Amino acid sequence: MSVRSSDKPRRFMTDAASNGADRGVNASRRTESIMRIVERCRQGDRHAQQELYEEFKDKVLRLVVRMVGQQDAPDLVQQIFLQTFRNIRQYSGRAQFGTWLYRLAINECLQLRRRIHRTTCCTLDHEPIDDSMSWSLQSENQELLGRALEGIDAGLRAIFLLREVEELSYAEIASVLQVSAGTVGSRLNRARSRLREELIELGWEP
Amino acid sequence: MNCSQVRELMSALHDHELRPEAVAEVNDHLRDCAECSRLVSEFGELSNLAAGLRNVSMSAPGWATIEAALDAHSWTQSQFVRHLRSRPARIAIAAGLLVAATVGIGAYYLRSDHNDHEHVAAHFGHFLDEFDRNPDEAEQVLLANYSGQSVSLDEAARQLKYQPVAPNGLPKGFTRDRVYLLKMPCCVCVQSRYKDATGRTVVVFEHVDDQPAWFGDRPTMMVQCHGLATCLVQVDGKLAASWKRQKRVITLIGALDLEEVSRLVEFLNELYPQSAASDQALNRSDGCKCHHCICPSVVHSDLVLRNATDTRPPWQHLQ
Numbered sequence: 001m002s003v004r005s006s007d008k009p010r011r012f013m014t015d016a017a018s019n020g021a022d023r024g025v026n027a028s029r030r031t032e033s034i035m036r037i038v039e040r041c042r043q044g045d046r047h048a049q050q051e052l053y054e055e056f057k058d059k060v061l062r063l064v065v066r067m068v069g070q071q072d073a074p075d076l077v078q079q080i081f082l083q084t085f086r087n088i089r090q091y092s093g094r095a096q097f098g099t100w101l102y103r104l105a106i107n108e109c110l111q112l113r114r115r116i117h118r119t120t121c122c123t124l125d126h127e128p129i130d131d132s133m134s135w136s137l138q139s140e141n142q143e144l145l146g147r148a149l150e151g152i153d154a155g156l157r158a159i160f161l162l163r164e165v166e167e168l169s170y171a172e173i174a175s176v177l178q179v180s181a182g183t184v185g186s187r188l189n190r191a192r193s194r195l196r197e198e199l200i201e202l203g204w205e206p
Numbered sequence: 207m208n209c210s211q212v213r214e215l216m217s218a219l220h221d222h223e224l225r226p227e228a229v230a231e232v233n234d235h236l237r238d239c240a241e242c243s244r245l246v247s248e249f250g251e252l253s254n255l256a257a258g259l260r261n262v263s264m265s266a267p268g269w270a271t272i273e274a275a276l277d278a279h280s281w282t283q284s285q286f287v288r289h290l291r292s293r294p295a296r297i298a299i300a301a302g303l304l305v306a307a308t309v310g311i312g313a314y315y316l317r318s319d320h321n322d323h324e325h326v327a328a329h330f331g332h333f334l335d336e337f338d339r340n341p342d343e344a345e346q347v348l349l350a351n352y353s354g355q356s357v358s359l360d361e362a363a364r365q366l367k368y369q370p371v372a373p374n375g376l377p378k379g380f381t382r383d384r385v386y387l388l389k390m391p392c393c394v395c396v397q398s399r400y401k402d403a404t405g406r407t408v409v410v411f412e413h414v415d416d417q418p419a420w421f422g423d424r425p426t427m428m429v430q431c432h433g434l435a436t437c438l439v440q441v442d443g444k445l446a447a448s449w450k451r452q453k454r455v456i457t458l459i460g461a462l463d464l465e466e467v468s469r470l471v472e473f474l475n476e477l478y479p480q481s482a483a484s485d486q487a488l489n490r491s492d493g494c495k496c497h498h499c500i501c502p503s504v505v506h507s508d509l510v511l512r513n514a515t516d517t518r519p520p521w522q523h524l525q
Contacts, residue, residue, distance in 0.1 A: 046273070046276075049272075049273075049276070050269050050273070053269055053272055054269065057266035057267075058262075058266060060266070061262060061264070061265070061266040062259075062260065062262050065262050065264065066259055070264055073264065074264075074266070074267050077266050077267060078267050078271060078272060078275055081272050082272070082275055082276065085276060139258070141255050142255055142258040142259070145252075145255045145256065145258075145259065146259070153424065155331070160256070161259070163221065164252075164253055164256035164257070164259070165256060165259050165260055169223070170218070170221065170223045179332065179335075180343075181223070182343075183332070183335060183336060185214075185215070185217050185218040185223065186214065186217075186335070186336075186339050187335060188217035188218075188221070189213065189214065189216055189217045190442070192216075192217060192249055192252055195252060196248055196252065199252075206247075206248045206251050
């Protein structure tokens with residue numbers, strides 16, 4: 001098939017709507033259940049706050065650890081949830097709650113990194129992914145990936161983690177980062193290419 | 207599809223986010239292109255590695271910790287209300303509020319200035335992200351956020367209250383396409399869009415302000431270019447450059463390589479009125495003004511590039 005380079009750009013990405021339609025009834029019920037919890041949180045219900053925390057704490061922790069490192073993660077997770085409960089009235093309900101929470105979490109991570117950058121003018125020290133890992137080739141490569149992630153731009157790291165670790169769709173990532181789905185694809189291309197370069201520099205052999 | 211088109215869609219293909227008809231076209235290409243196939247396969251290996259990141263060896267703080275922090279916050283509020291009931295406390299609090307208000311107003315202005323810089327950096331970050339792929343789409347980010355208005359040169363000068371240099375033209379080979387005014391938090395900025403014979407877009411911004419925070423935390427490099435301290439950033443396959451001439455800040459996006467940056471800096475520099483001839487010495491002695499750029503490894507070096515046949519990517523010229 002021949003495609004002329006002068007052709008107008010065509011839409012190659014799938015629609016957000018078609019992704020949404022595939023999520024199924026269970027996801028819809030789960031969303032409704034979370035919305036009910038969120039509604040109770042808005043009224044200051046402490047039990048609802050706990051339910052919401054238990055529901056999302058591991059996902060937020062995982063993202064935060066990969067964004068800022070283990071040392072700052074517990075304090076930042078606490079800060080993110082305090083912000084969440086203080087600002088929950090601002091959540092309009094237009095996006096999924098998880099999307100709103102991820103956006104808040106990423107903003108807090110980026111702010112922390114900026115503060116660290118401003119005060120120390122150096123990059124974060126490498127933190128091992130998991131000290132208990134056995135020294136298999138796979139775990140060595142995963143440690144390399146952890147180090148490579150630290151070497152790339154924080155925004156690219158965030159988008160890579162949202163896709164590969166949190167397994168969000170392009171439509172969901174677009175909603176978290178408030179960009180178009182096309183931009184998600186191009187940023188992911190850049191994130192993966194940069195990671196590949198960093199990994200190869202660290203000795204990774206694909 | 208050619209390699210470049212396929213690579214633009216590679217992540218979407220890998221993540222099953224491509225429409226079926228596009229998948230077929232990409233697969234047609236992959237069957238015949240070993241290099242692109244290898245890249246897709248490496249994306250797959252990266253995903254396998256990343257799966258290991260889903261396990262974290264530490265736990266989130268317990269609910270008791272969060273609850274205690276929430277309680278501490280509400281306790282502070284309730285204590286404050288209780289204190290208000292006694293008269294001395296009311297006087298002390300009123301005095302405290304007066305001091306706090308004075309400090310707060312000052313902090314507000316500082317903070318709002320900081321927030322403005324962050325928003326501008328975020329919008330400009332989106333613009334730079336999109337620019338190489340689709341300059342027209344990138345432009346919309348700025349036009350939408352800063353009430354972009356297409357204007358004539360006279361109208362631009364009238365609204366800016368000075369005669370901008372950048373919309374007057376670039377060297378032979380570039381044609382001015384559009385001039386916009388952007389109402390940014392700091393000032394009104396004039397954006398001039400040029401095209402070369404191949405249809406490539408080059409954009410030049412000009413405004414009067416401190417050096418902007420537009421490059422965010424992208425790696426930057428400071429060079430001396432025709433006597434001007436110039437901040438350079440790579441924008442995918444192109445270069446961006448920003449420099450200050452007297453009170454004007456010029457930011458150029460979309461140069462092919464350092465030689466073109468050098469040529470355009472020199473050209474725009476010569477458009478300034480001769481009465482500002484002392485600017486060059488001023489800029490030399492001032493050195494790097496790019497204090498908003500985060501430059502982890504700022505390198506001041508002379509920009510010397512004469513080899514037009516050098517085929518290395520733009521950024522490698524700097525190494």
